[in-house]
Amino acid sequence: MVHRIPVGVLGASGYAGRELCQLLSEHPVFDLTFATAHERRGERVTVGGRELQYLATDDAPLGAAELVFSALPHGASGPWVHRVVKEGAHAIDLSSDLRPGHSELSVPYGLTELTRPALRGASLVSNPGCYPTATLIALAPLLAEDLIVPGAMVTIDAASGVTGAGNSPKADLLFGEVTENYRAYGVGNEHRHLPEMRAMVAEYGRDLDLLFTPHLLPVARGILATLTVPVRYMPDDLLGVWRRHFANEPFVEVVSSPPQLRDVVRRNVVRISAHAVAHVRTPTVLVLAAIDNLVKGAAGQAIQNANVMLGLTETWGLPV
Amino acid sequence: MVHRIPVGVLGASGYAGRELCQLLSEHPVFDLTFATAHERRGERVTVGGRELQYLATDDAPLGAAELVFSALPHGASGPWVHRVVKEGAHAIDLSSDLRPGHSELSVPYGLTELTRPALRGASLVSNPGCYPTATLIALAPLLAEDLIVPGAMVTIDAASGVTGAGNSPKADLLFGEVTENYRAYGVGNEHRHLPEMRAMVAEYGRDLDLLFTPHLLPVARGILATLTVPVRYMPDDLLGVWRRHFANEPFVEVVSSPPQLRDVVRRNVVRISAHAVAHVRTPTVLVLAAIDNLVKGAAGQAIQNANVMLGLTETWGLPV
Amino acid sequence: MVHRIPVGVLGASGYAGRELCQLLSEHPVFDLTFATAHERRGERVTVGGRELQYLATDDAPLGAAELVFSALPHGASGPWVHRVVKEGAHAIDLSSDLRPGHSELSVPYGLTELTRPALRGASLVSNPGCYPTATLIALAPLLAEDLIVPGAMVTIDAASGVTGAGNSPKADLLFGEVTENYRAYGVGNEHRHLPEMRAMVAEYGRDLDLLFTPHLLPVARGILATLTVPVRYMPDDLLGVWRRHFANEPFVEVVSSPPQLRDVVRRNVVRISAHAVAHVRTPTVLVLAAIDNLVKGAAGQAIQNANVMLGLTETWGLPV
């Protein structure tokens, strides 16, 4: 008989929190024991066919869970996951509070495919941002094989669906403002996701200039990152670099045609293609990476990390 | 009393052709005299409140017009506009047939703001592609002031609405395939629009490597181009570079916030912002340019060029 | 020389208020003199190429205008338009406050095509709701010719774009909630627009049971109303009933194919088709009517009414 594992979710009514609850309802051994949603406390919702009542954050019975996911807002989440760990449970923080570059603490960073060894048995894991997930998995083989021109500028043009911005009502996220529209945002500035990207590049011992520009798409879900990477030389079998690197990864799809959002939506995968750019003189690789920002970019990867932390089968409960 | 000018449209049933007919119906001196749509010949349509019957291309009374616009497909258009000119009328070719890099002939290139002197009095003008319109107007001030690092790679990530791909029925342009989707296309390859971009850069006497990646947006209209440009130094008043260059241009809007598609849709404008990228070490400028691909990127600019060719007021008949 | 007329807009930052300011900027004799937007007071915006600063409602120089439009919220608007009239200016109220069935006062109801004589010279007009505009113009010829079975139930299934619900941030109007969705709302209940529909039916001396069900469409603009009307007999020339009734109306389009939202968006028209239903035994007419909820359903009709009130040409400043 399988051991059931009670889990809790803090911040369950946002897009990532709802996705978490939904995915947990299909997990073979996790039992969702509590879910908090402070502003909607007391409200009853149905998740995966089961009724659930949102608790106030303070009423969360932390001790009743072996594992707690926090999808609380940035700033609020960090203290709560530390409290969870003190109570003796495992914790996964989906906020940016404990990510590399945001915290002095050295909390394992859960970009599963790249950091798996550090996650096994960990009591606390910091779950990556959605943009870094797509970007870093796309870059990892080039970083590992030292193919990028040292010191080069890598441009990362990325476009995300609106659920990446959360479900608090904001005028500029109304349907009437987003439909038939497209725009860059946070232009030229330091995006909250840059420090974790830089930290991982440094982990590989590389020195790069990352130019990151996010855009808002009129779609609900999905991120497509378009990366331009100057390389030292063009490998004969370019796609082979990714195929070899991710040969045994169940959640990385290396493909020859450009990935589309609809290839990845509602799936816990990163889908990647890489192309030698024939029309420029400098040897340059175009890498395209698509994910569902709520699944591989948030809730799905959190569950993937939980599986690794607890020594379970990594693919359990995850849609491929 | 104002002299009325009879004009004709070849290829009037595609998206650009329909936009042309619509705009022409609001022009103060142009009178739409005939419109061809070979496969829909004989069909009656209402444009701007007036009824119109599509002719077969061969039945076009070329001699009856003083000016003919051709929105025929690439390949078919070139021979027709030459025939128009032989008949003694002015012609504007919206296809790529006569654009720089596509033709041996040196036909004036109608990127109005950059090539105006060559258009005055011309009998034949080649209308630019939609992507080059946004890209080249965005780059022009940097090219003119020699601010770009010589030989540098400029990345142009651009996203376009589906009308840029025309209205022939193709399975991958069905609503069911495009909604909630986003993808790059033609990746790594030489896009039909690259030669005209390179030719204009050369006109300014500059040497650059242009890396162009187009994407398909789930919107009907609009292009946003995101350009990354390594500069020799960062000007104190960065936006001033564009403001000065386009000080007297009625159709160029230089703005401090990133332009959005909805700022430009159904308008004959290019809207541009430029930003010093604070988070990279190399001095780099991010330029964003938005246009309506059917207006400033096609039919609107064609009318703008027609106004210049014939010595009319340049803004006549154009929505701002 | 044309006499210029100074006008003001109360509540200028909502969707209807913005549309009003935009349309006014293209009106041949109206000059937008002030615009209030209480919560955004002090903010500068560009409308129709002109810069404008929003005022607090209390700071509106009512006396400086000959005509004031109020797009203030229901409840707040009524008192303000009375104040305007006391100041000696004409007023048009776009809220429901003074509409038939909402107010004891008998303020002229500005469904222009049906109530024109009452509007000429009026100092105060109540502008109709968007749903009643589409519905009543669709029904008017049948009401006038007494073709509907007395006492019959007329079903009005209507679908509206999201701008009908305003631009206050509400969670259920976020892009992520509306895209790829469709739903009825206010089901079975008395909708705010029912009293004015009933009042106009009574004006024609008819007795009908109106069953009205609104739905929310994933589009920004547009209303399509689908009406099922039991008739006493089926006229030989069904469409002729509408064609005759609206023979001289510049803003009513009677067509043989079902109207689509895209036929009417950004235009001040009602587009109507009528069909004998062949597959039922009771003689029944299906009437379809499409409008742009912000133009003919709000701001456009308000300007149309203003033109009539002041004795100007009715079509001035209105997009057809």
Next chain:
Amino acid sequence: MVHRIPVGVLGASGYAGRELCQLLSEHPVFDLTFATAHERRGERVTVGGRELQYLATDDAPLGAAELVFSALPHGASGPWVHRVVKEGAHAIDLSSDLRPGHSELSVPYGLTELTRPALRGASLVSNPGCYPTATLIALAPLLAEDLIVPGAMVTIDAASGVTGAGNSPKADLLFGEVTENYRAYGVGNEHRHLPEMRAMVAEYGRDLDLLFTPHLLPVARGILATLTVPVRYMPDDLLGVWRRHFANEPFVEVVSSPPQLRDVVRRNVVRISAHAVAHVRTPTVLVLAAIDNLVKGAAGQAIQNANVMLGLTETWGLPV
């Protein structure tokens, strides 16, 4: 050990066929053995993680399957399913060819919840249309309890996503034509789905006039049907009529708030609400029913029927 059942799909590349293959890949005992797609024969596709090569229809190894689904076009499908049955396999026809009112044959009609006894052990079943599925399940309790006014007209206003129209490229289904649009179609005429609706009403021994008007929504998937039903009297517990009737149905959800498309997308359910209309004099019930046109409206219900035909657990392989 579970007995595996080899199945085949004819017409696997349309929207319904693709959905079938996808769902079959998750079925616990069905093994997809072959899939035909005549125009794409030879093409390799990945379904549910498995690679599959499309066959020409004539190359389908009918004898290799115990069960064959046909998603071939109307007209072509009927002869093929008869061939399947002759070969000794069970067959389910998703086309309209064998539905009540279309065929002289009396083939069991697979509206599972309403016709289950006739499906058990059947060798051939005709799968319902998408609109009739939503409509008839919504009406069934009222029909069964004889609550509808005899001879009354029931209006069925329904709106469907574009996948209901298939994935053959048609100009009026291009993204550029459907986005921000909404329209009725087939207005006033006899829709292909009406005969099966009438036939089922007659099965209940009732006499009604069904007025059906379909509309095209700018969404990929989903149908919402809005029904207006004159009733003999208003039951005290209106919703109870549906709750009792469908008490043990796993795929019918009776709810108090109006169902939305997003409640049902990618799920094999019908979600229904019913409301007494307070604002009309005649006792009238508004029934709203939502389904995913490709799941409960096509492929999902086909698998549900297959489960019943073969005596398997009815819910196997179906997303709830």
